[in-house]
Amino acid sequence: xxxxxxxxxxxxxxxxxxxxxxxxxxxxxxxxxxxxxxxxxxxxxxxxxxxxxxxxxxxxxxxxxxxxxxxxxxxxxxxxxxxxxxxxxxxxxxxxxxxxxxxxxxxxxxxxxxxxxxxxxxxxxxxxxxxxxxxxxxxxxxxxxxxxxxxxxxxxxxxxxxxxxxxxxxxxxxxxxxxxxxxxxxxxxxxxxxxxxxxxxxxxxxxxxxxxxxxxxxxxxxxxxxxxxxxxxxxxxxxxxxxxxxxxxxxxxxxxxxxxxxxxxxxxxxxxxxxx
Amino acid sequence: xxxxxxxxxxxxxxxxxxxxxxxxxxxxxxxxxxxxxxxxxxxxxxxxxxxxxxxxxxxxxxxxxxxxxxxxxxxxxxxxxxxxxxxxxxxxxxxxxxxxxxxxxxxxxxxxxxxxxxxxxxxxxxxxxxxxxxxxxxxxxxxxxxxxxxxxxxxxxxxxxxxxxxxxxxxxxxxxxxxxxxxxxxxxxxxxxxxxxxxxxxxxxxxxxxxxxxxxxxxxxxxxxxxxxxxxxxxxxxxxxxxxxxxxxxxxxxxxxxxxxxxxxxxxxxxxxxxxxxxxxxxxxxxxxxxxxxxxxxxxxxxxxxxxxxxxxxxxxxxxxxxxxxxxxxxxxxxxxxxxxxxxxxxxxxx
Numbered sequence: 001x002x003x004x005x006x007x008x009x010x011x012x013x014x015x016x017x018x019x020x021x022x023x024x025x026x027x028x029x030x031x032x033x034x035x036x037x038x039x040x041x042x043x044x045x046x047x048x049x050x051x052x053x054x055x056x057x058x059x060x061x062x063x064x065x066x067x068x069x070x071x072x073x074x075x076x077x078x079x080x081x082x083x084x085x086x087x088x089x090x091x092x093x094x095x096x097x098x099x100x101x102x103x104x105x106x107x108x109x110x111x112x113x114x115x116x117x118x119x120x121x122x123x124x125x126x127x128x129x130x131x132x133x134x135x136x137x138x139x140x141x142x143x144x145x146x147x148x149x150x151x152x153x154x155x156x157x158x159x160x161x162x163x164x165x166x167x168x169x170x171x172x173x174x175x176x177x178x179x180x181x182x183x184x185x186x187x188x189x190x191x192x193x194x195x196x197x198x199x200x201x202x203x204x205x206x207x208x209x210x211x212x213x214x215x216x217x218x219x220x221x222x223x224x225x226x227x228x229x230x231x232x233x234x235x236x237x238x239x240x241x242x243x244x245x246x247x248x249x250x251x252x253x254x255x256x257x258x259x260x261x262x263x264x265x266x267x268x269x270x271x272x273x274x275x276x
Numbered sequence: 277x278x279x280x281x282x283x284x285x286x287x288x289x290x291x292x293x294x295x296x297x298x299x300x301x302x303x304x305x306x307x308x309x310x311x312x313x314x315x316x317x318x319x320x321x322x323x324x325x326x327x328x329x330x331x332x333x334x335x336x337x338x339x340x341x342x343x344x345x346x347x348x349x350x351x352x353x354x355x356x357x358x359x360x361x362x363x364x365x366x367x368x369x370x371x372x373x374x375x376x377x378x379x380x381x382x383x384x385x386x387x388x389x390x391x392x393x394x395x396x397x398x399x400x401x402x403x404x405x406x407x408x409x410x411x412x413x414x415x416x417x418x419x420x421x422x423x424x425x426x427x428x429x430x431x432x433x434x435x436x437x438x439x440x441x442x443x444x445x446x447x448x449x450x451x452x453x454x455x456x457x458x459x460x461x462x463x464x465x466x467x468x469x470x471x472x473x474x475x476x477x478x479x480x481x482x483x484x485x486x487x488x489x490x491x492x493x494x495x496x497x498x499x500x501x502x503x504x505x506x507x508x509x510x511x512x513x514x515x516x517x518x519x520x521x522x523x524x525x526x527x528x529x530x531x532x533x534x535x536x537x538x539x540x541x542x543x544x545x546x547x548x549x550x551x552x553x554x555x556x557x558x559x560x561x562x563x564x565x566x567x568x569x570x571x572x573x574x575x576x577x578x579x580x581x582x583x584x585x586x587x588x589x590x591x592x593x594x595x596x597x598x599x600x601x602x603x604x605x606x607x608x609x610x611x612x613x614x615x616x617x618x619x620x621x622x623x624x625x626x627x
Contacts, residue, residue, distance in 0.1 A: 015317050020310035064305060066313070092322035093425050093625045101322040102314035106428055117423075119352035128348060131341035132429045160355070 016184055016215045017067040017090060017107070021099035024060035024082075024089050024239075059085040061239035062099070067232075072206065072216040074230035074248065076223065076255055082239040083219045087186045090217070107184035108133070110177045122148075122157040122164070122172055129176040143179045151175035152198065171198055178205050185209055186217040203229060223252050223264060323622045331618050334430045342433050346440035353441075368449040371404070372397050372456055379517075389519050390555040390583045394460040398553060399516040401453050402475075402545045405446045406482055407507050412438045413486035414503045417494035417624055424625050431624045432617055435490040439483045446475065457552055467551050474547035477606045481540055484609030487617035494624055514541035521546075521561050521593070522586040534592045540605040547602055550595060559584045562591025 059082045067073060075083045088094040090101050091109040117125060126147050130140040148157050151172045153164070161169060171194055177185070187206070194202065206216050206229050220226055226233060226248065233251045234244040242258075243251050249266065256263055306313060326334060335342075354363045380393050389395050413435045417424070420434050450471075458464060493500045513536060520526060520542060526533040536542060549556045557563060570588035593601075 015313065015319065018310050018314045018319055020314070064310060066305065066310070088425060088625070090322060092324075092428060092622070095323045095622045095625065100311065100314075102310075102319035103322045104317070104319050107322065108428075109426070117348065117352070119355060120348050124344075124348050128341065128344050129427070131338070131344055132427050132433075134337060134429075137340050 014069045015066050016069055016071075016104045018102040019063055019065050019086075019090065019099075020102070022060050022063045022086075022089060022096055022101060023058070023098035024085050024094055025056050025058050025097040026085070026094060028055045028057055058097075059239055060089060063236075063239070063241055064099075065234065065241070065244065067215055069215065070210055071232055072210050072218065072230040074226035074233040075217060075219045075236060076221075076226060076233060076252070077236035077242070078259060081236040083236055084188050085239075086236065087188050087217060087219060090184075091186060103184060105183040107186055108177050108180070108182040109186045110174055110188060118162040119160055121160055122151075122153060125161055125172065126157075126176055129173075130179060133177075133180050135180060147175045147179050150178070150201070167194055167198075170194060174202055174205075178209075181212065182209075182214065184215045184217075186219075188219045189221070199225075223256075227252060227264075227266075325618070325621045328615060328618055331430060331432070331621065332614070335432055335436070338429060338433055341429065342437045342440065345433065345437040346444060349437070350441050350444050364445065364448045365452060367445075368401065368452040371400065372452065375400055388522055388524070388583060388586070390559050391460055391462065391553065394457045394462055394553055395519070395549060395556065396517060397456055398453060398549050399545050401446075401449045402478070402548045403511055403514060403516050403541055404449070405442055405475075405478060406485075406541055406544070407511065408445070409439045409442045409482040409486055410489060410507050411500075411503050412442065414489040414493035414500040416486075416490050418497065418500075421625075431621055432487060432614070435486040435617070436483055439479065439486045442482070443479050450475075453552075462552065463554050465554065467554070467557070470551035471548050474544060474551060474602065477547075477602045478544040480606040481544070481602075481609045484606070484611070484613035487613035488609070491617045491620050494620070510539075510541060514539060514545060516541075516545065521591070522559070522589075530592055537593050538601050540602075540609075543598055543601045543605060546598055550598070555584075559586050560591070560595075561586050561589040562594060563587045566590055 063086065075086065077083050085094060087109055089096055090103065091107045092101070092103075093109065117128065120128070126144060127140055130143060130147075131137070135143070151157075151168075151174070153168050153172055156164060156168060161172070164172070174187075174194075185206075203225075206218070209216055216229070218226060218229055230248055232244070232246045233248045235242045235251055235255050243254055245251055249264075252264065255261075325331075350364075351361070354360050357363055359366065375396055376393060379396055416434050416438050417431075423434075424431060489499075489503070493503075514520075515523075515536065520533060520536045526536070537546070550560065564587040567588040570585050571590075
């Protein structure tokens, strides 16, 4: 049993998210293994073989946990360990192959590849994003100035989003998603490219949300951010939980030791060191 | 059996295999089964599909999103072009010009149809609405995968939005069509108003079929590759370039003629033609009392003296029946398409 802090009681007070033996499998097309000519394709059809380029990736392999109101859960793990897939499954965007995710409300997911409509201006994206979240036109109109103000993109709001830098696009996405108060907010590396000022602002938003008894999930490779924002951490490895617990520094240290990262020095006040 | 790559490795990006997760990693869990705990606290499955009526309600709640999405896509479609929104009018105009060049000037064909040019361009524009709706909706789910994986909303918004984009384009086409038809010598009458319910029925039909095709196209890509050919074959059997009711080759095959005339594309095209083309109403079989002698006078030659004599023949299908078929197709398509799309609602994010 890999619980970081053995004395921690089982806290089931008021769950918002229950993940019950979740398995997620998704298909990948064009994963190679084919010469890609019409002749080879014909041979394959004649021989009644399956396309070798369609593969199924078993990304989450039996994960269970219970999350309560007011929790902020950091999810750590190496690239490809299933962190983003787990969040997409909790948001109901990827259907489970087996098991189930139960939530108290619609979870909002903010991801790096959360594509809005690139051809449209920032202004259109704000309006459409709000409407897609289910806000009324009047609510959208009322929220618009504060969204643009919070994002800090300034005059670029009238430019198509494909002209935005990565950081600007993420700031705008975060601002749109946080315009509505979500019971469950999931942030997938969405703050990684923001500048120091925006990180401070978004950290404040996350803390506000926790204060309103909402639930926050945070995926980040910046472990300082996890330690500053989260009261619980889950370490995923190959689609399974390697370790988890409420003692965030202990899990982070174990993770760093296992993956060969530099141990974190916590005596510093300025917590801005990056651990790759 | 498909190979499950994940059983050997954690995922495409896993670098090394030296870390083994514990077999029993379900730490910190309460004793009771999680499903019962979820039920006790009234938590719902996140990937659950709402009931069909609740789903329709959710769609209605997002109507502003659907309309905003369609309008914004329509605007964005031409942002890269120097002439910008002018293309909304130029595209149908150029379309009409090409057909005028080929059928009006080069072939100079009448095919036994009075005012053939107005007949042809009306048919082209009306069919184009269904054609473009079918082709775009069969591709909408794979094309929108990033949006589907980013935001939760009823997925039916996407195919409906795409049909609305085509409807907005159709409005532009209809303005161009009005100018062409009037300058081709057709009178402006109260009958023209009938084109509006006809096109609305067609839009409902397109939305229903669009939902159906969107689900078919969400799986393998082969279907959307095939779609343009299916639609083109359909165009040639729907009387876009000839009149099914009067063409001489079908005169001795009333069953075939009947079946071709009740196909949805032919129904909507006929309804619009009968609304805006006075010459079509005059020449429609059954619009005058049956007269065997006059009917036999009508032939497929382009002689103007007998081109209206088809009116003295028996009608295979009356105008009232056309409206009933139009409404029937629309209702069947929207119900079947909506239910069919809704059944796979939670699976669209998988790709």
